[in-house]
Amino acid sequence: MQSLQSLYQQYTKEKKCQITPLAQSGSNRRYYRITGDNSPSLIGVVGMSVDENRAFVAISQAFAEVNIPAPKVLAISDDAMSYIQTDLADNTLFDTIYQGRQSGSFSSQELALLHKTIAYLPDIQFGVDKRLDYSVCYPQARLDRRNVWFDLNYFKYCFLKIIGVEIDEIALDKDFETLAKIILQNRDEEVFMYRDFQSRNVMIKDDCPYFIDFQGGRKGSFYYDVASFLWQAKANFSEDVRNKLIDTYLERLQRYKTISKADFIERLKYFVLFRQLQVLGAYGLRGLIEKKPHFIESIPLALANIGQLMPFEELPYLSEVFDNKQFDCYKRDKIINRSNQPARLQVQIESFSYKKCGIPIDYSGNGGGYVFDCRSIYNPGRYAEYKHLTGRDKKVKDFLLANGEVQVFLNNVYSLITKHIEVYSKRRFTHLSVFFGCTGGQHRSVFCAESLAEYLKDFDVDIKLKHNELF
Structure with missing residues (x-):
């Protein structure tokens, strides 16, 4: 807290300031709003890892170089454990599309923001890829086999094991191996992968999307971020809305890469499955273990997303796992409207x-x-x-x-x-x-x-x- 006060006073020349904690979400990073008498408010960030902080700073610089709207880092502490950045206020895209998420029917204004947001994605992926030194990425530079297996085991140990599903681990690992090979098979798909591209990580200011929480970005397939955004558990996008947003993404993607919609959708489904398995691991850890309610609320929705994808011919045992009656407790629980x-x-x-x-x-x-x-x-x-x-x-x-x-x-x-x-x-x-x-x-x-x-x-x-x- 003292380091944030010093950074703010040095940057703004204010003699005193007020520091207010902001609500935490999934990570252990702590955020604060800092205000003074004569200067605009800023956001102070206290991280848990120097390397993670340095990754955020480097990626934010790459965003700025290709004109992607994002918070600007203004000052960093000597130990790199804290920094201050521009304040984008409190209005996330997730909150802005609240009515559409609840009703399943999005207004023209909500749809316009969604299309505007996903239209930026190819520019982020391909533009930042040309500017970023991936050696700064945290915790690793690219989505590789070890990273994929970590996420798959995250699902196994933090979700399947936690809810008590009996599994044949040999058969499950065999399907994990198949899925990992599919995810990693095309190196020419690799660009900057945001890693957590979803509506909670987009701020809306003056009807423009600003992108935050990209410190986990690394080199990886461009399909992953599309899956992350369009199949976010609580987004409640209909198939029609998803298809139209895919059209917007592909239209912008043509600036960088030519691909048919049919081929794109056929490959995208594997990344949707991979992403949903990864988030179920996160929901298990943050929700079932750490008892954070909004993660628990998302479990039936993620299971429903996977249910719409199944079965996969190449993944027979994983398809069988999701028919397990032990999931019924979570599938049938309905979220209070x-x-x-x-x-x-x-x-x-x-x-x-x-x-x-x-x-x-x-x-x-x-x-x-x-x-x-x-x-x-x-x-x-x-x-x-x-x-x-x-x-x-x-x-x-x-x-x-x-x-x-x-x-x-x-x-x-x-x-x-x-x-x-x-x-x-x-x-x-x-x-x-x-x-x-x-x-x-x-x-x-x-x-x-x-x-x-x-x-x-x-x-x-x-x-x-x-x-x-x-x-």
Whole structure:
């Protein structure tokens, strides 16, 4: 913080300044807005790696040399651990196209910005390629076999292993080897690869896109950035919008390279798959392990993107992996639609199985709510006559109510939830999750979830009831 203050004061000649932390996203880099009395605000950056900082500075210089709009680095600390740059304000392309992302129908203004953004991409890729000394790139100079395998293993260990999918590692690695060869087979495709070209990394200022967070750039295929942008999990682009954006990209690409749309799309699908596997690894690490909500929210969307690509004839086992029923927990979880956020409190009630998919994900981002373990209640599933029934059936309900223990359990639940609703409603909170779990997610948890939904029907709340193991 002291180094940023010194840099700002030396650059602006201001005697004092105010430094305000900005929200962090996926990386560990820290950003600050620095303001003074008589100078424009600037952005201060404190990195975790000298080499990464130097990469950003060098790439930003290459952007400037080919007239790509990006933040300008103004001053760097002696130890190269921090620097200040121009302030592009807070409006990202991701935020600007909010209405289109939520509805799936993009306005003419939103589409114009999207086309303007992707039209810059060939200029970035081929223009920067001629200016950049790739030896400065961090953590490596080019997308090579080691880099590809790192991303594929990222998916395997930070996503597949984390959610508990049983895999044949020999068969999976065989398909990884095939995919790596496909990704790396054409060296003549290699230009500057932005690496994370997506709408969160584009700022909009005066209706013009400005490009940020390119410090991970390196030499690689131009297909990768197209896949990254058009298949961003939360972008919600229709096939028609994607096709038109590809047309805009190819029209600008013709300045540098001639390729038919059919050939382009045929090869692009492998990079879409590769990118989606890489981001699922990131969502696993940042979301499932580090518990950052917006990464968790993107998992069903990335799985849907992959589902539209499958199967791949050359990748038989990987195609089989994505048919695994253990993905169903993530595929069927729907993100709460924030385009029409209810004014009333929404109570999300779900039943689940501890042995199968486990505790459901609270997609509200609040990180709160209740999880009730129903396994202490006597289990009708032990008896053959109830095995094919569920907690919705009268025979099961009668069994559970017979000795009274489930009613004592539920009365305690009702007391807690009633008080919570009173407080949440007064504070104008909009979401409360209540999850009931049992061994199979079929009898006890279903009965309790149904009972709570029935109890709350006269409350001034919206009830969303879901049984994760009933189809």
